[in-house]
Amino acid sequence: MALIHLIYISSAIKEQTDAELDAILEYSVLRNKQNKLTGMLLYAGGNFLQVLEGEEKDVDAAFARIEKDTRHHGIIIIDRETIPFRSFEKWHMGFHRIKAQDAVNHPGYAPFFENGFNPEKLGIFKREAFGVLLTFAESYRDKPHLR
Numbered sequence: 001m002a003l004i005h006l007i008y009i010s011s012a013i014k015e016q017t018d019a020e021l022d023a024i025l026e027y028s029v030l031r032n033k034q035n036k037l038t039g040m041l042l043y044a045g046g047n048f049l050q051v052l053e054g055e056e057k058d059v060d061a062a063f064a065r066i067e068k069d070t071r072h073h074g075i076i077i078i079d080r081e082t083i084p085f086r087s088f089e090k091w092h093m094g095f096h097r098i099k100a101q102d103a104v105n106h107p108g109y110a111p112f113f114e115n116g117f118n119p120e121k122l123g124i125f126k127r128e129a130f131g132v133l134l135t136f137a138e139s140y141r142d143k144p145h146l147r
């Protein structure tokens with residue numbers, strides 16, 4: 001079986017409250033533990049950017065459920081490919097809500113989340129999408145208990 005990652009971007013049907021985001025995250029962590037999936041979810045100005053990694057069949061099964069979720073729409077797959085190893089092994093699903101300060105702290109990525117994730121910009125920059133996800137996952141490296 002192949003280890004893969006799938007990265008997608010989507011738009012929330014409405015601006016999500018912290019409680020709504022917590023609910024998504026809590027359920028994702030629970031389900032991903034069962035399915036041996038790991039990854040990271042970012043939320044910026046009404047848009048989601050998520051990476052899921054695991055066995056191909058597990059990633060595809062989770063994504064099939066995620067795709068049908070009415071809390072978001074406009075899903076665009078940015079990348080789906082075989083990976084040699086997991087990059088998010090510490091997180092069944094890490095999470096970070098992008099704040100204005102993040103654009104200041106990470107000026108290289110600022111164009112991608114200044115106005116929420118712009119699908120047109122991120123969609124063509126696979127490497128940047130992965131980099132953004134990894135950057136924020138690593139900011140929680142010393143606090144794995146959070147997720």
Ligand SMILES: Cc1cc2nc3c(=O)[nH]c(=O)nc-3n(C[C@H](O)[C@H](O)[C@H](O)COP(=O)(O)O)c2cc1C
Nearest residue numbers: 024027028031032048062065066067069071072093
């Ligand atoms: C932005 C977003 C990210 C999600 N991420 C995951 C995830 O990583 N894993 C997962 O199992 N469900 C995730 N979900 C929830 C699924 O869309 C869906 O509600 C859930 O998997 C349904 O599972 P069930 O039918 O087995 O209850 C996510 C939902 C949203 C809106």
